[in-house]
Each structure stands twice: as C-alpha cells, then as structure tokens.
Amino acid sequence: MKAYSIKRAALCVALGACLGMIAPSAFAQDGSVVGRLVTDSGQRLDAATVTVRNPATGFSRSVKADANGSYRIPQLPVGTYTLEVAVAGGTPAQVGEVTVSLGNATTVNVPVSGISTLGAVQVRAPQVISMVDVTSTDSSMNLSRQDIERLPVDQDLKSVAMLAPGVVSGKGSLGAQGISFGGSSVAENAVYIDGLNVTDFYNRVGFSSAPFAFFQEFQVKTGGYSVEFGRTTGGVINAATRSGSNDFHAGVEYTFEPRAWQSSKNDHYTADGTPYIIGSQDKHTTNRLNVWGSGALVQDRLFFFGMYEIRDNRAQYTNNDGNVFNQGSTNDPFWGGKLDWQINDNHRLSLMGFSDKDNWAYDVYGFDLAKGEPTAKTNEIYTTNGGKNWAASYNGQLTEGLSVRAMYGKNQRYASQRSMTDLECNRVVAESGLAPAGVPLGCTTNSTVQSRVDDREQARLDFEWQLGTHLLRFGVDHEKNVSTYDRYYPGPGAFYYNVYKTTPGSILENGGVVPAGTTAYVRARRNEVGGEFESTNAAYYLEDNWSVTDNLLLNLGIRMETFDNKDAEGRSYIKMDNMWAPRAGFAWDIKGDGAMKLFGNIGRYYLPVANVINIKQAGGLLDERTYYAFNGWDIREINGSRYAVPRTGAQIGPVDNSQGDGTVGDLRSEVDRDMDPVYQDELILGFQQMLNERWSYGVRGIYRKLHNAIDDMHITASAQCGNAEVGWVMANPGRKVTVWGDTNCDGVSDGWLTVDTSKEGFAQYDDKGNYIGQIGWDKPRRDYKALELQLDRGWDGTWAMNASYTLAYGRGNAEGPVNSDTDFADTGRTENFDDPWVNRGGYGYLANDRRHQLKLRGSYAITENLLVGATLDARSGGPITGFGVGNPSGNTKPFHSYYICVQNCTSSIPSERVYEHSPRGGYGRMPWTYELGANITWNKQFGEADLKVKLSIYNLTNQQKKMSVDQEKENAIGHISDTFLWPTSFQSPRYAQLTVSLSY
Template sequence: MNLNKTATRRHLRKTALTLALGALFATGAAQAQSSAVGSIFGSGMEPGTVVTVRNNDTGFQRQITVDASGRYSIGALPTGTYSVAVDQSGQQTVLNPGVQVVIGGGTEVSGGAAAGGDVTTLGGVQVTGSRMPVIDVSSTDTRRVFTSERLEQLPVRESLEQVALLAPGVVLADSRYPGAASFGGSAASENAIYINGYAVTNPLTNIGSTTLPFDAIGQAQVITGGYGAEFGRSTGGVMNIVTKRGGNEWKFGGEMMYTPKGLRGNYEDIRYEHNGLPAFDGLVYSRRSMREANEVKYGMYASGPLVKDRLFIYASGELTNQSISTPGTARPGGDAGWLKANLEDPRWMAKIDWNINDNHLLEFTAVSDTEKETRDNYSFVYTPGQDAFRLGERTGGIYYEDGGELYIGKYTGYLSDNLTLTAVYGEQSVDHIETPFGYDPSEVYVADSRPVDEQISRGTIERLAYEGAYDETRGGRLDLEWRLGDHGLRFGYDRQDSESMAGTQMSGPGYSWRYGPCTAGQPIAGGGGAVCPSNGEYVSQYIYENGGTFKVEQAAYYVEDRWQVNDQWLLTLGIRNETFKNYNADGIVYVEQKDQWAPRIGVSWDVLGDSSLKVYGNAGRYHLAMPNNVALRGAAGSLYTNEYFSFTGIDPVTGVPLGLVELGDGPYSANREYGQAPDPRSVAAKGIKSHYQDEYALGIEKAFENGLTVGARYVYRDLKGAIDDMCDYRPAYNWAIDNGYSEEVADNLGNALANCRLFNPGEANTFLLDDGTGNFVEVPLTAGELGFPKLKRSYQGIDFFVERPFDGTWFGRVDYTLSRNYGNAEGQLKSDIGQTDVGQTQDWDHPELMELANGYLPNHRKHYVKAFGFYQASPEWGLSATMSAFSGRPKNCMGYYPQTPENEEFNTYYAYGGPYYFYCNNQPSPRGSQGNMPWSYRLDLGVTYAPNFANNQLKFGLDIFNVFDRQSAQNQIEYGENGGPGLPYSQAHRVISYSDPRAIRFSIRADF
C-alpha cells in the first residue's frame, strides 16, 4: 500500500470529510451485477444540480442531473476510486475526492452546500464534507468485498478459497475436494465463480475454477446469500473477481515469496486407531512428520496509459514452484512408498481498457492458468517405531498438466443519463494431460492375483485418461439498466455453453491380461458362467472404456425493479427464468429443464433516515444445472468386458498367456450394454426437475458515532429438489408384476432400472425402461413405491459481526456464526466418503442406504469465529492478524446392512458388499450420532516493513501461518467395519487429514 497516499487521505478526512466506506470491505450492492461494476448515488440535493464523477486513475467521467426529488444514481461504474463534484453557482464543489467503488457496491454521496454540509477550501476548490454513512442502505443481500489493498495487508494464503473463507457462513470443504469451500451448508460443487463478469467454474465437475495471478486481483466479492435475479446457477455462494486495470500513471513492480521447508512445523503423523486389530493399533499409517515442502513464488506486473485518458494496459504474471517429499502409507511390517512431487504453476493476466469516450467503454481480458505436476514414486522401507528409513528405486510416476487460456470482452454504453447497456462475451479452453512414467504403448498390462510365488506383472498402468481430454466454455450476457423515476429497471439475458471431452480407456493395445486362481470345476466368480479348469488357474482378457464428448447449455433471462419507495424504503423485485440442457456423447439431449422460474425479493429499510441503522431482508429461489461429468457417468457408453481362458504357459518377456482355450461364451459384460450408450430417453426420469433451493434472510446493521458497526443476520436455506441416480431393481420389477407383465419382462424392466437412472429423490418419478426387446415401457412410480424418504437439507445460521472501519491507523472485524446444517443428503456430493461423482452419489442408489441418514451433515459447523485486522504502527511498520476457531464436523460409524432373516433377500441380491449403511456392528448408527471431530484453532500473524529511505517503493514482509502449530483432525474414515458385519476394519475411524502445520513466509515487494 502506498503510505504517502494513505497519509494524504487521512489528512483530508481530518480536515474535510469521512470517506464513504473508506477503502474498506463493502457489503451489499446498489447495482449488483455479474459484470462486476458498482454505483454512486445520493439524495437531499437541489433538483437540476449537475453531479460529476471522475475516476482518479483513468480520467473517465460521467455527469448526471439531480432529479426533481433531489436524488441521483450513476450505475455501471468500473471499480476504482472516484471524485464526486457538483456545479453550483459557477463554482465546482467537491463532495468527496476519494469514493471507493466496489464490485456491486452502492456508495452514497449526498448533501453538499445545498444540503447544509460543511464547506472547506482545499487548493482553491471547495470540498464539502457532509457526514458520510458507513452502512450501504442500497443493499438487500449479504456480501463482502475485499480490495487488493486489504488482501495485501492481511496474512492470507494466496488462493481464492482462502479469501472466501474470510466471509461468514463459508467453511472449508472436505480435504478430498482440494481448493473448494462450502457456502451456507451447500456442497462444494454448488458455487459459481466469475472473473470480470464471466463464469469460470470447472465445467466438468463444478468443483473449483480457473484462477489468475493473485496480485492481479483488484477486488474479490464473496456473496453468501440473497443475490438478485441477475445471478443464477448456484445454490451455494458466488465469488466475483475483478482484475486490476491500468491508469494514467505508469507503474511497475515485482515480488518474491518464499516459504522454506526448514521453518515449517512437523506434519502430524496419521495413525491407525484402536479398531479391534492389535497388529494395527497405534501403528503409523502415514509418517507425515518426515514430509518436506518448499515453496517459492515470483511475480511481476506493469500498468499504464497507451493513450492518456483513453487507452490503458495492465499485465501481471507469476510463477509458483513447489517441491514436496512425503512418505506413503504403511502396513504391518513397515513397507511403504515415497512420493516426490514438483509442482509448477505459471499464470499470467493482461487487460486492455479503451475509453472510446466517456459514454462508450471497451475492455479485453486474457488469462492463462496452467498447473504442471511431476510425481515420482519410490520404494521406501522403515521400521515401525523408529526413524531409520531407506529410500529405494523409482517405481513409477506420472506427469499432469491442466490448464489453458481465458478471453473476455466487455462493452459498456451509457446511452443516456438513464439508460445503460453492458455486454460480455468470453471463451475458455482447458487441456488435461496425463503421461505415466515409463509407459510403453506397445506393452500389454498384466496383473496377477495368484499365489505370490507365481505372480507376474508387466506394464506401468492399466487405464489411462482419454488422450486429448479438454474442457471448453463460451458464452455471454446482455444487461440493460433503465432509470425511470423512483424505479431502477433492469433486463438481462445470459447464456453459457460448456463442453468436456473426458473418460478412461485401456492402455497398450486396448486390453489387459489378468491371471487368477479358482476352484477346479466350479464357476469362476463374476465369470458369467465360465467354469474353472482342472489346474485351478485362469486368465481373462479385460477391456474397459468409458467416455466421450459432452455438452451443457445454460440460458436465462431476468427482469428486476429496484424501487425506491421513499427516502427510507428500498424494494427489489425480480424474477429469473432458466433453461438447462445436458447432451450425451452423441449430441442428443438426455436431460432438459425449461421455464424454471426463480422469484427474488429484497427490502432495505433506512430506519432513522440517516443511514446509521438498516433492517433488510430477502427471499428467493435458486437453480443449479448438472455438470458434464453426469453424462460421463450416466449417459455415456461404458464398455466393460472379461473373456475367460485356460492357458498352457506364459511368455516370459511379455507376460502374455500361451495356449489359450476359451472357457465361457465369449466376452461377458456385467453392465449388459457392451459399450453402447443408453438410450437418452431412458437415462433420466421423464420431466425431471433440476436441483433447486429456497432461501430466506433477515438482517440488521447499526453504525455508531465512534465508527463501530455491528450487525446480525438470520438465514434459512431449504433444498427443495435434487438430481441423483438410483440403481434399485425392485420398484420396476414389482410394478411390472402388479400390472400383469410376465416374469421375463418384469425382470428386464427391473434390470434396466438397476443400471442406475437419474431421478428426483424422495418424489414420484416416471421412467422409460427397455422391456428386453428394444421396446420402452413407461413405468410411473410413486414416492412410496420407490421407497425413499423425502429429500432434506436445511441450513439455518445466525451471523453476528462487529467491525471497525480503517481510519488510517487500524481496522478490524470479528464474525461469529451459530449454524445448523441438517438433513439426509449433502447435495451434489457425498463428503462422508469423499465421493467425486457430482450429482450421482451413492446416497440414493437404494432405499436401505437412506435409513437413519437424517442428521447433521458433513458441512455442519455449529460454531465458527473469524476475525482479522490490520494496524499501521508507524509509517514504516504494519501489523496484521487473522484468526479462526470452529467446531468439528459430525462423525459417523458406517457398516453393513444388518444380517437378519428379514434382510436376507436384500443382502443376497441387492445390498452393496461394503460398509455403506448407517448401521455399525449390526446396530443402528444414525448420521452424526458419533460425536464430532475436535475444534480447530488457527492464528496467523503478519508484519510488514516499508523503509522510509525507499520512498514506499520497497516492502518486506513476514507472515506466520498457524502460529501455535495447532494441527486439528479435519475428517476421518467413517467405515466402522469391513469384510462383513462385526469384522474389524484396520482403518476404521482413521484420520484422513490434519490442518497444515505452522509455516513462515518471507516476501519482498518493489513498486515503481
């Protein structure tokens, strides 16, 4: 931060005014748009007065005339710092020389000499200082905006999810969804992320997003609820990033950050818990205390005018290098593996801003985000209980590369004082590369499950990701804003299409060989009728392929009216209509939802009429489409066959079997489809509804004369509908028998449904199912016939906060959230087991899985305290801190379905052979009934030094993350048994991950 500018602004505050919202974090929005702009508005002025706003960096300005009611509003302003002035009696009067316009923020600049404000003369120009409000009474939702200056001051790890975690109601997602967060009890796949108005959420899974150089972030907006009709496709939260832009002054700079491995705390070892198997009790599962991690980041930027006041450029780049060395998992006896990984993240961003004139603006943004990772595996042996170890030979590895480019164009046209048009268009392409170490495409993969002394193996990997896998998006939006008296009317249309090529295929020639033992003369398990030969050994030729190219189209239009009923009441009324289309690999729609109406309403009451006390509320409905991976799992062809043989020998070089004699009737497929994609009409229930949620919130904020602001908000979220898959044979079979179909047809219909079809859980659904002859039968099933409970996920939260705005010396904020996240389904994900099949979890496969499933959900955190602040101790020294403390997630003990005579048929024919039920040791074990993980505590501290001799062009920093090295267990294995009911599981309740240990980051930054 430029300390000279800070000192100047502090002087102006003392002599003339209080900056509107300072440069602090803004909550709320007058013109909340995904196109990432803000507004300035005011009242109590002389009708006919001309108000001029001018961007202090670029010279861009707009003028507007105060209306007959004494109000004005200037919307769709690019973010930045503006001066606000009025022309009175031929003399310019500056109402505020430093208004911070933030993403979606409405900043009030009212009064002036005509309104009775105090007038001070600065340099011959009158500066009018009316009391500025610190509460944005133009907002009806819940949001926070973090400016680049504030992010630079706080000790924050440089990632988007770490910024989001500063906002109330946001919790870190399960560690098996890295880089993701849960907003208001939602799953980590239910969020929307934007860069400069364009959605960059991962189109394949909807988990995570494209990112950019952290230093290129101009402002980061975190919306945790109540957003208006212009936003959609999210039932979690919205994160909106606006990049930095160039101005009339050339600036250059660079930074380096170094987090050395030698100053990290020791990672906590992961150990087996006491689980009834003495050989495992207390044994180290992963000796993380031997883990080493080193990180260094370099960054540079340049910005300035190509043509003064008209054409500007900003460019930024960074390169992050990480090296990680860590042991793998252990077994009794001390064998383990060792992983050495090198990660390289080069990113860059460039932005061109062209102010054609003050009425027409063009912006162009380019972002490159690529992650490269090399993983090398080594053999590694250590003796349990000792620190001695031996690192062996390289045993394998893989190279990953994920990334690509993003391009965004935006036009803003101020067609008149009251009419503004904005248009955004973007395209993005991301490639995915996987190259295994030592992979020879001419080599056949060979696996062997015979006795150890007979086993052979060849090849490095059996399955590969599709070569040339990619994700692409393209789309845009058009927004029209029309000021009509007391009404701010907005109309908009947006569309985004995404396409993903993804899947898995066999390595080598497209098949592998698998040797195995069997019982002579008996059917081979899973062999489709093949009988074991007399020598008790077989070999199968295994073929697997699943994938293709899939598309999702999302389109919506909306209408919204922001009605300023009077000086104290603002009412926002909006409605959004959305359409989702999901295509399979053949380009055929398999799921479509149309005319999804989403009403939104918000209200803001300026109780005392002076912007010091606000009561606000909102209510709305929000829809979410299925990402592309649902087609990969449910609508794509899946070839999965085994062909069984006896053999007389094995080639000693290739491992290929010799003297083959077929044992069965050719290739056998357990999925009955032999690679054909299912008929798109049968993939999902007819008329399937989308995933959608209703939300209600009520809040209050109060500003005091001493600068403190306090507030509270209550929010209730209710998931009304979801999409998942069910795989139960019985409902369709029973329906067919009850309706007079033959046993054969009933069996075929049952098997068709058992192949897993998309449906709306807990509701009546109608399926089109193949009767075995290629003819489809419409099978309507009530909720009772399907046997599932009603879907339930509710979130209730009460957020309290106290905030002190920055006064040039210090600022701080403390948030406390008391919440309850309860129900029988997390949403699109299943964090209980870290399942990544978005929208196709195990939860609803058959009704028994949902027994006792009602309880506290994985993203439940009853108590959460967050705090952060900054103190400018002197012109040279700055101190900062962030703190969090929260209760742990609920724990479960999951096991096998009870083995009772009543359950014998289910356990024999339908039950999954694993510990996936809310029973443990044959006893009921309801969701969340096993207590909670421990509380987590974290304190981060930072100190900066900007020496006077460097004239604020040089800054040194030191950040200590997790100062007290409190490493809390975040999640655990929730299986309580394995191998059968009551049989102990070696990894039962083992910790999966701990919070990171203490780390120290050094930084140096230069700005010219």
C-alpha cells in the first residue's frame, strides 16, 4: 500500500476557504468539519482516518474517508481543534488548528504527496472570521465573544443583531427590544440560546437574554435558513453559551456606566413655551460585577462553567410634561451555569440554566421644571421582568453516519407592574394644549396593574444520517406555551381617562355626535382581562443535502407546522395544521477551489398566533369606552401634591363595548373556522468571492412577499342577510370568512355563514341612514426587495473590517402583526382591518422601509497591548404619513385612515364633506441618522493572568435626531392636530461604558 505525506504549501485550512466534499452545516447548536484528501495527481485518498481533537477537553472523534477521500465529522461543540490524518501503516500527521463555529461547517482540504510514510507535519491555519463558505445556502453572520470584545457593541443580543445587513431597530414603544429583519415587523423574529427558544410568545417582541460573558458565539440569520428553523417570518438570533475545559479558568469583570459620562437629552417646547418632551433629567447608572469560573470536575469527562453577576442599576426620568419625576433601581443578580458530561467521544450530555429575573422599584415625585428638582413623593411603582430558564440536551454519534440530538427545556418570563396608589389614582392623559399649566395629570404614572407569567415547555429531537452523497436531516419540534395573566387599569372604577380636542358635529368611535359648543371630550375606558391561556406549536421536518457533484450542493427540505391556540377553558379555538413549508437552496463552487460561490434559496415561512390573541379574544376581555363632554379640570391633592382629573359633562353616545363585553361568547362566531396562517415566501440569490486568505466580498438580492394576515375585522353585513350585524371576527382580511351566524336572517345564529370579505361584509349607508350595499376589504400586502453588498477583511491578530451597504424597498398596506407608524403594539389586533376604510388607499412605503443603509465595523491593534475599534450605522429615514380619522363613506367610526377632510367638515350631512387622499409617505421621510461608536482597549499579561481595560463610547458625535414624529394629522374630522409632525422620539444621547476584566 502506498503511503502519503501532507504537502505543507498546498494546505488550505480556513472557514469555507477551500471546498472539500460540499456538505451543509451541522445541528444549529454545534458545528462540523468536512473536506477531502487529494493527491498531487488528482486521485482521491481512501482508507485514511481523519481525527479532530479538542486539547482543552480531551474530546476526539475519528471518521474514515470514503472512496473519494471525502470525510465529514459532525456534532462538534464550538471551539478550537487540531486535525490529524493517518493512513494504515503510517504515523498520524497533524494538519493544523481548526476553528469550529456555531451552526457552520468548517472545510479542510488536505493535499498530499507520496513518501514512504506519513510524517508528523504540523501546519497552523490562519483564523478567518468570515470568508466564502461554499457549504452554506443560507444568509447568516457569525461573531464570537472575542470578536465582540474588540468592538464598541453594547452588551445585549439586539446590539449584536444590529451589526447584520438589512436589520433596523424598531420605532416608538416597539424599539426597546424590537428588531426588524428584511422589512418585517418587530414581532416576527425568533431567538435561541443553546437551542432553547427564548422568544416572548405573548406578543413576540421581546426575548430572554444574558450578559455577554455567558456566551461563546452568536449567529444572526437574516434569511434562507433551513427547515430546522420555523415560526418566524423575520430573522433568527442563535447563541451558544460557554463551557468548561480541563484547565481551570476564572475571571472577574466590572462594567461601569456612570451618569456623569452621559450627555443630556435635549428638551423640546411648543412655540408658546409649553413643555412638550422634557428629557434633560433622564439619566442612568450601571454597575455590574461579574464573577465566573470554569474547569473539570472529572478530567476529560465532566466540565462546568458558572457565572454570577451582581447588579446595581439606577435610572431616573421625567414625563414629557416635566412635572413628574421617576427614580428607580434594581439589584437583582444574574446567575447562569452549564454542565457538560462527555460520556465518551460519541455521547455527550449538557445542562444549561440561567436567570434574568429583574425587579425594579421606582419612587415617583412631582417635579419643579423651573428649579430642576423633584418635589413631594406621590407614588411607588414595582415591576418584574425575566425569569428562570434551563435546557438539557443529549448529543450522540450512534454510528459513523448517524447522529442524534435531543433537547428538553423551559423558558420563563415575568411581566408584572403595580403601584402603591393603584386603588386611589386613575391614569390621565390629555392632548397637547388641554392640560392645566404646572399641574400633573392624575396621581399615577402606572398605566396598568398587570401580572403575567409566560411559561414555555420545549422538546425537540433531531437526526442526521449520511447516505453516500446525501445527508438527510430530520426531526420533530414541540412547544407548549402558557400565559397566566391578569390586567386592569388603576384607580376608582378602573378607568383610564383620555382628553382629546374635537369639533362640533364630529362622529366619535362609539358613533356619538359631538354636540354644539363642545371642543373637547373625555374618553373613560375600562380594560380588564384574566385567566390562564395555552398554545401549542409542533413541527416535523425533513431535509436532503445532496452533493450532486464535487462542486454543487442542493438543499431540499420540507417542514410541516401545526399551531393550536386555546381559550381559558383549554379548548382549541384557533387551530391551523398541515402547513407545509417547502424550502430549497443551492451552493455552487464555481471554480472548484472554494474561492467563488453562487448560491440561492427559496422557501416558505409560517408565523404562529401570539398568546395575546388567546387572552383578548378568548379570555372574556372587557373593553368598555364611555364618552363625555369635557368640562375642565378638578384640582385635587394627594400626599401634599396637587394633581388634575377631568371634569365630565354630558355623555356623548352609547357605552361602547364592541371590542369586548367581559364575556367569552360563542367563539365559533368570533373566529374564522377556515382561517389560514400568516406566511411569507422568500427568494435569495447571492454571490461571494474570496480575494485572498483575508479578504472577501459578496452581493445578495432578496425578495420577500407576505401573503396573508390575521387580524380582527368588524363584519357588519353578509350576502345572505344584507346589513345584519355579524360581529367582530378574527380572520384573514380580504378572504372568505366562515363563522357561526344567522343564515336565514331571523336574528338567531343557526349555521355556518360565509362572507367573501374581498367584495362584501361591510354595510354602507346614505345620509339618511338607508342601507345602500356592501364593500369588501383590501387584501394585506407586503413586499420587500433589497440588494446587499458586503466587503469583509478577517482578523489576523492586527486588524479586521466589515462593510455593508443595503438598498431596500419595503411596500405594502400591512406592516405585520404590529403597527409602528401609529405605535400600535397589540400584536395581531391592530386597527389595520377594523373596517375596509382604515386601509383603503393605504398601499405605499411601510414604516420599516429604509432606502439606504451603510454599516461599518472594524478593529486595529496599534501595539501588542493597545487596540481600537469602531462601528458606524448610517441609514436613511422612514416614510411619514398624515393619518386622518374620517373617510368618504362618512358613516364609519373614526379610525386612522388615508383621507383628510378639506371642506364642509363640520356638516352633519356626511356626503357634503370633501376628502383628499393622504397616501403613505405623503409627507416625506425622516432624516438620515448616524450612530458612531468607538472603543479603546488596553490589555496586559501578568503571568497567567490577563488584564483588560476597555472604554467604549456610543453615539460618539452625540446625534439626537428625531426618530419618529406624530403622524396623526387629524384628531377629529376636519380638525388638524396641533402636534402633527412634532417629534415623538429621538436618538439616545452619547454615553460611555468602562469594562475592566481580569481572567486566569
């Protein structure tokens, strides 16, 4: 038998830098190593054994190359390995060092030339962060904890995701944890930690998180992901936590953000000097002391990683009027840990757990804006968020070609809020210009009294089976999501008072007509709901990764989803099954050397119904609104401080409980029997090329199309019974809706009633109230088209750089399950389709449309001990719309609309009013915004200890441009709002963060 030696000069060991056997990535929480052994003459090397070893844990795994010399080593924990090749009768040769990254395949081709025996040749591979990965058909970004440490990136998962192309932050109240991927709304993403889904299933906007020091690597998937992932039409954040090794390591890290290192927010006033948005008193101080340790409990077998973080966070802020001051603090610790039991080289058990529970306590005071100091204390507010999370997993290499991963875990999130004055103080809000000068509205800033606990129980089983040139991946994924919920407004009667300007003759939401002489009205609202609500999501998937040739990989997959939402009694009321999501992709290594790749992906993705729908649709929601004429203010006193409450006059119109009367009715009448899920189709075509071992560039074209929506609709007519009320229905707007209703027009529900809402379902009347026919709803539309360009230079110990530019167009008449342009965060219950006129004429550029986006990040080691880094996120502004409240039909409730009354607006005869179309984006765009971050890091070795001191500055140039404006042009028919186009949010001002760490 002929022996071979490894040829040093020809060796290529880089992340995707060279093509071996084209093979896909491994399970989402592991990585793999693939490649081919090739002789000088081009013959494949068989009968060889390839071994990877992790020196830190003693783990090793060996596979035999096939007849073509190809090999694949799956299910490798993220880390650094050595790779060896041995031929029967020869000495193993160490190829070099290989880095395995999260969810990716590392390609290592080994050219060999013949000598009498394999020599002990060692070649160290260059560490390339982001090169051409010819094994991948999706679009993703991988960053290690070390990569992040070199950059000014704030310590949260959202900040990591924001580094990826095509990702923008949410607007308004949706911006805190809200992230928009590829034109989607902020309520369409999924976040995983060690395979555990930690996405907030209540409204799908937030997620559980942990300090950076708890993570090993991050992966951000912006599109084209495999059938292993589902329940998202946005993007995926996938994070892996740290593990221990044979060597004991420990460290301490202190993070400090003092208020003195923060620039003040600018204050904003109206033209007459009335406070509008006061922010100069808004400050925070962060102190976090993180202690961690890792090592082996049993050498080569049982490893641990543990972390405990002491927190002392403080915040203060005023309300927009500058007459209420809140001062809060929390000192709840974070804890987290992981155990890894390496039973042998083929079987591994892991247990991960952490708690991100956070309790805040706020003292509420009055505030003297002229003096800039708080006055008497009026209230205390307490909030609770986060919870305990854990996941247990098993990874097994059952045979050389068959592997399995099983996972079971639980995710918990609290979201509670209460205050000391909940029994005696109502919440009061008034439109600008109506509030009394210098007197706070109401005696509480607590918007709701709420107690919510969300518990997710998740299990999944995944297999990989190598059959020649086919790698089959299949599995099952199941979740049970339970929300325990109780919510109501504070104060006597549990009323929330809103005071609005109006004009006589205007029609209010309850159909009442504003009487003569009334220029403002009060809405007294009660909103109460409670119970325990469950939803279950299940999926099965099958995927074939077929290496058609040495240079061409086809990825063919199918995922079958089931969503089942239940009411407070545990009965299914929204159940959608047999949702088939086909996906296909290809990766073509054009020259066969791994330096140039053409790839593409097409697929369908489904979005589950958020639990908030269970609660409000099937939980006996009481949403009662009573309207009164506004008769001025009563000035009262509590704890020595004055406050104002509205004085109500005559009631205007009837009490409106159409959104919920406090009972759980016949859900067959409230939910479409044949409702289809929300789903999106996506097409991606891309090209990548490696210029040299460090530089690569790529271009990617993306097209996304949302095909459906689920929302509440007010159906007031049918083909069978004319203008007979059907009711509020959760359904697919613009499609056929089937509910239990009145089929023979006798006023009694007696059978299944079908309404084609594309052309009927909403009654129309003339000026005298005579029924004149029906209209239907526009179908929901959302299209996203983008071109992404990216240039990357991998870290080589001295410097690294990444630059991306995205040209994007996001159009449609539906942003998604939430509306950020009107700041409507009630997921799945927006006002978009309440009646047909809300969305009539509403096609245009959507709220998350950003035409241009430029992102830069880089780091440079000035000396061995001194490093600098920088990030830049520059993007054009989103569209501005002027929303009206009426429409040419003249006989609907005044919701947001795309029509403005311009003549005869006070006429009591609706047909005499003249309207103009006010299209989406009709008032231009928000300004460009720029976020520049910078950091400098000094590090020094003291024996085996490593000291690092890092100073990061965010928003270095202190940009405070407006991020959103008031887009409600009308607040009553014909009445232009005084605050139209006034800014409602701004960029966060500059702040600095000091991090000092000592590790061993």
